[in-house]
Amino acid sequence: MGPAPAGAQNRGAAGEPEVMELALEGTGKEGKKESSKKHALAGSPVEGFLQPVKLSRAELYKEPTNEELTRLRETESLFHSSLLRLQVEELLKEVRLPEKKKERIDAFLREVNQRVLKVPSTPKTELTDQTWLPAGVRVPLHQVPYTVKGCFHFLPPAQVTVVGSYLLGTCVRPDINVDMAVTMPREILQDKDGLNQRYFRKRALYLAHLAHHLGQDPFFGSIRFSYTRGCHLKPSLLLRPHGKDERLVTVRLHPCPPPDFFRPCRLLPSKNNVRSAWYRGQSPPGDGSPEPPTPHYNAWVLQDVTLESHVQLLSTVLGSALGLRDGVALLKVWLRQRELDKGLGGFSGFLVSMLVVFLVSTRKIHTTMSGYQVLRSVLQFLATTDLTVNGISLCLSSDPSLPALADFHQAFPVVFLDSSGYLNLCADVTASTYHQVQHEARLSMALLDGRADDRFQLLLMTPKPMIRAFDHVLHLHPLSRLQAACHRLKLWPELQDLGGDYVSAALGSLTTLLEQGLGSRLHLLAHSRPPVSEWDISQDPPKHRDSGTLTLGLLLRPEGLTSVLELGPEANQPEAADFRQFWGSRSELRRFQDGAIREAVVWEAASMAQKRLIPHQVVTHLLALHANIPDTCVHYVGGLLDALIQSPKETSNTGEEALAAAVRCYDDLSRLLWGLEGLPLTVSAVQGAHPVLRYTEVFPPTPVRPAYSFYEQFRERASLLPRPDKPCPAYVEPMTVVCHLEGSGQWPQDAEAIRRVRAAFQLRLAELLTQQHGLQCRATATHTDVLKDGFVFRVRVACQREPQILREMRSPEGMISLRDTPASLRLERDTRHLPLLTSALHGLQQQHPAFSGVARLAKRWVRAQLLGEGFTDESLDLLVAALFLHPEPFTPPSSPQVGFLRFLFLVSTFDWKNNPLIVNLNNELTVEEQGEIRSGFLATRTELPIMVIVTPQDRKNSVWTQDGPLPQVLQQLVVLAAEALPVLEKQLMDPRGPGDIRTVFRPPLDMYDVLIRLSPRHIPRHRQAVDSPAASFCRGLLSEPGPSSLMPVLGYDPPQLYLAQLREAFGDLALFFYDQHGGEVIGVLWKPSSFQPQPFKASNTKGRMVMSQGGELVMVPNVEAILEDLAVLGEGLVQAVEARSERWTV
Amino acid sequence: MVARRRKRGERDSEQGIPSPPGYSAIPIKFSEKQQAFHYLYVREHRVREGTKSSWPQKRTLFVLNVPPYCTEECLSRLFSPCGPVQSVGLQEKPELADSPKEPKSKFFHPTPIPGFQVAYVVFQKPGGVSAALVLKGPLLVSTESHPVKSGIHKWISDYTDSVPDPEALRVEVDTFMEAYDKRIAEEEAKAKEKEGVPDEEGWVKVTRRGRRPVLPRTEAASLRVLERERRKRARKELLNFYAWQHRETKMEHLAQLRKKFEEDKQRIELMRAQRKFRPY
Known part of the structure; x- marks a missing residue:
């Protein structure tokens, strides 16, 4: 576990509270954690860690009740x-309303009821004459066109009743809303009020008057208008209590017509109730063309009519069954976490309640079922039933006068009829929304069936905001462009139906258009629902264009992303014209290799990164062509983070191609090794063991060709050497390759001798490769460096029996037993685990092309935060692999951006203390085995490192996190990730552009005690810095790759050499942090524990000095000398050592 | 911190440098340019009667807290004013019973990066030690006449040294393996000689090389045998046969459930404490 965390000791020294600032934020917590671990051994209960349960025998085996x-x-x-x-x-x-609050709410509701009934009446006026309204209140409706027939006068409501979830006991926190239906007296309404929005105008005026009177009452804390479920024709009045109860509850007043006022047959989906003559202000066309139906308008009227009957239905079904109510509450939480329930056309809590009622009526749910079972059944139903094709109905009567389901399917995308048979409950739900619900339900069902342990967490507690759920996201901004789009798409009837809401009108057509255009690239297209706005009663209602932005989320199909071609029909087919019409000028006639002449669209994309962004091209092209939305209004968020993994000079790709080139070269080399003649033992396997060979190196290597004049030449050993008078040469990291030889009994039985024989193999290998293939080689005792096509590989020969020989111990009785030793573990890690992991992750990359991008972004971020050296490369790769192998509740990411966001989420939320991260590579672990691993983990928690990653090959030891991170470093990473995630998400969701995307990649430096500034001249990777320098130094490479007869300088990175020295010399006094990708600063943190004065000990004098303190001789670190040592050890590299002594005192 | 340290520094110059009992302190710094000192704590190297030490008694100076840039040559130069220095040994930790020193191969045992070390300075005469104990210093590691490389220059020279010489490596491997083969051959010959020959008490050692090879004496082999025995016994056992056995399995199942329940409760408690049940 490394040295004891600083906090623990610091805590002990209460006498000197300000000895040292805690090393890191949250160190205190870590300290507690550490001390808690010690307590755990003692067996006392402590915070944060799970303890093995100890029950007495008597308790375990007592007679059950x-x-x-x-x-x-x-x-x-x-x-x-x-x-x-x-x-x-x-x-x-947690989500239920507590009884105490309920009482307070009930009291408030009684008051509201009384006050609403007491509002005075007004004299009768024309609808268009609104001068009677007092100045302080505006009509909460856009009255377009203004002129409308009819009279209005206010009368106190006939009835005020509570409807909705509060009554049913299914409302969930945090937003407690109580819906109240205010029945308008019959006298207010006139015969033909169903026509031309007259009913809605009266409804709005009614609310305005109510608002005015209630607004003068000091009893209410705030009075505002809002739209009922986002519908622009139906405002509602929000009342909140005064004073400290303001956040307790929101009462929403919905005016509704008296029962039986509207005849349902007038409100069928095929009927027209908004006359074109009135709406468009033209005289009737007279050509006899039928008026377009207004299904949504009709449904909105019907919704008001049926308000009470729905509540009655719900309360009869749900009222008696606790399990059903629990189920509805769970479903609401489920919808809420997926952001599906809000806004116009959201899949609201009311809809799921009705769905539960439907399933009860079809006997798919029984009233004795538990909440969990209800949740499961509803999800199962949603996952398997497509309401866009097969609608359902709660109506049991077989009256022939009732409209058929087919009529509804024609008018609405999603059909779910209520018990009257006239109202489509899903009238506002778009097809995409329903498909999104279905998609989520399917994912959740898979999750419930598959994962054993944390499904609750993933199903109900993990939020899925759009930016984290979808691979690419695009914002349409400003929304006013959609008005023009509606005209271009000829959507006048829809506008007439929706009362001019051009956003909703255009939405359906736009999503269909994009779905068709994206075709095989697309898995799912979802749109955000415009949020429901609230406004003050003295203001006009917000315009459509002010309802924020329209955000579309694209879930991509990785297999469709690789093609740059959109293949159309053959040129002489009739469909060809449609294809041409759809793609416009992008469609071209092309002749293919099989002789076919077809219409086709070809997108420009050379690299993987560009191919991933083809949807961007498709979307902008189609929107401009068909909807008249210019690309300045489309803000596509898909590749913004790519800039961080692009190599400093290439901006057209994100390095996948360069990695593939390196891997190809490695493949060539392994073929050469296999075919090598003259080795005493033949090569049996060649395995890669370097991040490049699993596509996770942040900056892929490029072929090198050194300029000799830049170097010292060491001709007799065919090598180049760095020169002190030149800037540091380019950094070339050899790629490690493990070479296994066929088994043989001839290997010696002694570890030292094996090393000598291996060295002989390395020498021979170098000789043969040079002789037979003319490769430049250099052999050492442990490896052979091979220069091939400008790439340098480090071939290590492995002996299969060596780890075992290192583990052999002979007991005094002569029994040979095998015990792990540090040397054997290290060897096993390098020659067995690392190649296995590399090939497994290489395979993962073939399945999920986005893996490389995500892993590299993640690593880049961790390193940019200066924490990269605390983590092994492999542990970070495995963290990312977990995102792909266990994506629940999401789908595996298909773009680096979304993968990176989820990486941040995983890091910031995973409970490392009580859980191992299981990365089930190749799906080798069964559910039972995973359960065993978890229980084994809890039993041996205290011996394991803070971060435990389990793979099928490594079930117990967590090889890659044995040597780090320190608990403080991990904690720091968690804190940083938790801070970075909301910042980055906010940037990406900002429709006006993300601003500076590199913000979250810049490390905070104010926490370090000492900063060591380095000279860029000797930082070989200076150009890779997050903020790439405008100018850097020449690094001695020729731009044209070509053969070189001298081995370039390998692995020479002065900052790393410097850090190694620092850690060796001052490792027990301080921690050092550095970004290996061109960092110009090293952060130093003193370890508080080692600053405690200690008694003299011969073994512990490193860098300390003796001083007398209170008559006693104690040892303290010799800080002044150490600060000067920092400069001495890094002579030439170090520019300045900034001791920020304001942070620490003795 | 710095301010107080400086004040104390002044005081030190008046009173002498504090040093732990038995040791004397010698200030040392890298070169003239540096302001602050490290302190070498030195005493005569002594071991208890009877214990062996690879360093000669009386003539050896034991030095603690040698800074990382200080090499063996450098120490030998710094202490030569006290008397001619015979040899200097630098190591990571003070060790009394020194392990037998084999000449380590530079190819197979690369020298580690130095941190703060301890040194044993062997003088040719005992007088050197006493002279060193009263050495006032301050010592300078790098002077104009004897510059010590650090930073970029050191790394470049390290890199140059690390470029291997394959011929030398080959020669070393060959000599080692020759010696090794010879040793093994000798051992085998000896073992063969003893094969089947009873020792003085009449016992004959049975080895794997004999005509009838026996089980190797390894832990794995013995575990395998035990496992086989265990399985044989388990096959014969009757399960859920008697009523009491039946009752006991049921009770065991219940106990398992109870235990699981307790565990779950604890987990829930923990999650509640972490506010894991707030879906907002």
Whole structure:
């Protein structure tokens, strides 16, 4: 576990509270954690860590009571496991309204009721004459066109009733809304009020008057208008209590017509209730063309009519069954985490309640089911039923006068009829929204069936904001462009139907257009629902264009992303004209290799990164062509982070091609090795063991060709050497390759001798490669460096038996036993685990092309935060692999951007203390084995490192995190990730552009005690810095790659050499942090523990001095001399040592 | 911190440098340019009666806290005013019973990066030690006449040294393997000689090389045998046969469930503490 964290000791020294600032933010916590670990051994309960459960024998084996048995049985039959049951119960407790609050809300509701009934009436006026309205209140409706027939006068409501979830007991926190239906008296309404928005105008005026009167009442804290479920024709009035209760509850007043006022047959989806003559202000066309139907308009009227009957239905079904109510509450949480329930056309809590009622009526749900089972059944139903094709109905009567489902399918994308048979409950739900719901339900079902342990967490507690759920996101901004789009798309009937809401009108057509255009590249297209705005009663209602931005999320299909071609029909087919019409000028006639002449669209994309962004080209082209939306209004967020993994000079790709070139070269080399003649043992396997060979090196190597004049030449050993008078030469890291030889009994039985024989093999290998293939080689005792096509490989010969020989121990009785030793573990890691991991991740890259990008972005970020050296390369790669192998509740990322966001989320939320991260490479671990690993983990927690990553090859030891990170470093990473994630998400979701995307990649430097500034002249990777310097030094490379007869300078990186010296010399006094990609500064943190004065010990004098303190001789670090040593050790490299002594005092 | 340290520095110059009992302190710094000193703590190298030490008694000076840039040559130069220095040994930790020193191969045992080390300075005469104990210093590691490389220059020279010489490596490997083969051959010959010959008590050692090879004496082999035995026994056992056995399995199942339940409860408690149940 490394040295004891600083905090622990610091805590002990209470006498000197300001000895040292805690080393890192959160160190205090770590300290507690550490000390808690010690306590854990003692067996006392502590915070943060799970303890092995100890129950006495008597407790374990006592006779069970009846209740206990029932509960156990219930758990088994109604829930999956007891943990799930407890979790669900706990969640429900959290979201349910407590009784105390309920009482306060009830009191408030009674008051509201009385006050609403007391509002005075007004004299009768024309609808267009609104002068009677007082100055302080505006009509909450856009009255376009203004002229409309009819009269209005206010009368106190006939009835005020509570409707909705509050009454049913299914409302969930945090936003407690109580819906109240205010029934307008019959006298207000006139015969033909269903026509031309007259009813809605009256409804709005009614609310305005109510608002005015209630607004003068000091009893209410705030009075505002809003739209009912985002519908622009139906405002509602929001009332909140005064004073400290303001956040307690929001009461929403919905005016509704008296029952039986509207005849349902007038409101069928095929009927027109908004006359074109009135709406467009033209005289009737007279050509006899039928008026377009207004299905949405009709549905909105019907929604008001049926308000009460729905509540009655719901309360009869849900009222008696607790399980159903629990289920609805869980479903609401589920929808909420997926941002599906809000806005116009959202899949609201009301809809799922009705869905539950439907499933009860079809006997798919029984009233005795538990909440979890209800959740499961509804998800199962949603996952398997496509309401866009096969609508459902709650109506049981077989009256022939009722409209058929088919009529509804013609008018609405999604169909779910209520019990009257006239109203489509899903009238506002778009097809994309429903498909999104279905997609989520499918994912959730897979999750419930598959993962055993943390499904509750993933299903109900993990938020899925759009930016983190979808691979690419695009913002349409400003929204006013959609108005023109509506005209271009000829959507006048829809506008007439929707009362001029051009956003909703255009939405359906736009999504269909893009879905068709993206075709095989697209898995799912989703759109954000415009948020429901609230406004003050003295203001005009917000315009359509002010309702924020329209955001579309694209979930891409990785296999469709590789093609640059959109293949159309053959030129002589009739479909060819459609194809040409759809793609416009981009469509070209092309002749293919098989002789076919076809219409086709070819996109310009040379590299993987550009191919990933083809959807951007498609979207902008189609929107401009068909909807008249210029590309300045389309803000595509898909490749903004690519800049960080582009090599400093190439901006057209993100390095996948360069990595592939290196891997190809490695493949060639391994073929040469296999075919090598003259080795005493033949080569049996060649395995890559370097990040490049698993596509996760942040900056891929480029072929090098050194300019000799830049170097010292060492001709007799065919090598180049760096020169002190020149800037540091380019950094060339050899790529490690492990070469296994066929088994043989001739290997010696002694570790030292094996090393000598291996060295002989290395020498021979170099000789043969030079002789037979003319490659430049250099052999050492442990490896052979091979220069091939400008890439340098480091071939290590491995002996299979060597780890075993290192592990052999002979007991005094002569028994040979095998025990792990540090040397054997290291060897096994390098020659067995590392190649296996490399090939597994190489395979992962073939399945998920975005893996490389995500892994490199993630590593780049960790390193940019100066924490890269605390983590092994492999541990970070595995973290990223987990995002692809266990994406739940998401799908595997298909773009680096979304993968990186999820990486930040994973890092910031994973509970390392109590969970191992299981990375099930190649799906080798079964669910049972994973369970075993988890329980084994808890039992041996104290011996394991803070961060535990389990793979099928490494089930116990967590090889890659054994030597780090330190708990403080991990904690720091968690803190930074938690801070970076919201910042980055906000930037990406900003429709006006992300601003400076590199913000989250710049490290905070104010926490370090000492900063060592380095001279860029001797930083070979200076150009790779996050903020790439405008000018840097020549690094002695020729721009044209070509053969070189001298070995370039390998692995020479002065900052790394410097750091190694620093860590060796001052490792127990301080921690050192550095960004290997061109960092110009090293951050130093003193370890508080080592600054405690200590008694003299001969073994512990490093860098310390003796001083007398209170008559005693104690040892303290010799800080002044150490600060000067920092400069001495890095002579030439170090520019300045900034001791920020304001941070520490003795 | 710095301010106080400086004040104390002044005081030190008046009173002499504090040093732990038995040691004397010698200030040392890299070169003239540096302001602050490190302190070498030195005493005569002594070991308890009877224990062996590879360093000669009386003539050896034991030095603590040698800074990383200080090499063996450098120490030998710094202490030569006290008397002619015979040899200097630098190592990471003070070791009394020194392990037998083999000449380590530079190819197979690369020298580690130095941190703060301890040194044993062997003088040719015992007088050197006493002279060193009263050495006032301050010592300078790098002077104009004897510059010590550090930083870029050191790394470049290290890199140059690390470029291997394949011929030398080959020669070393060959000599080592020759010696090794010879040793093994000798051992085998000896073992062969003893094969089947009873020792003085009449015991004959049975080895794998004999005509009838026996099980190797390894832990794995013995575990395998035990496992086989265990399985044989398990096959014969009757499970859920008697009523009490039946009752016991049921009870065991219940106990398992209870234990799981307790575990889950604890988990929930923890999650509640971490506010893991707030879906907002």
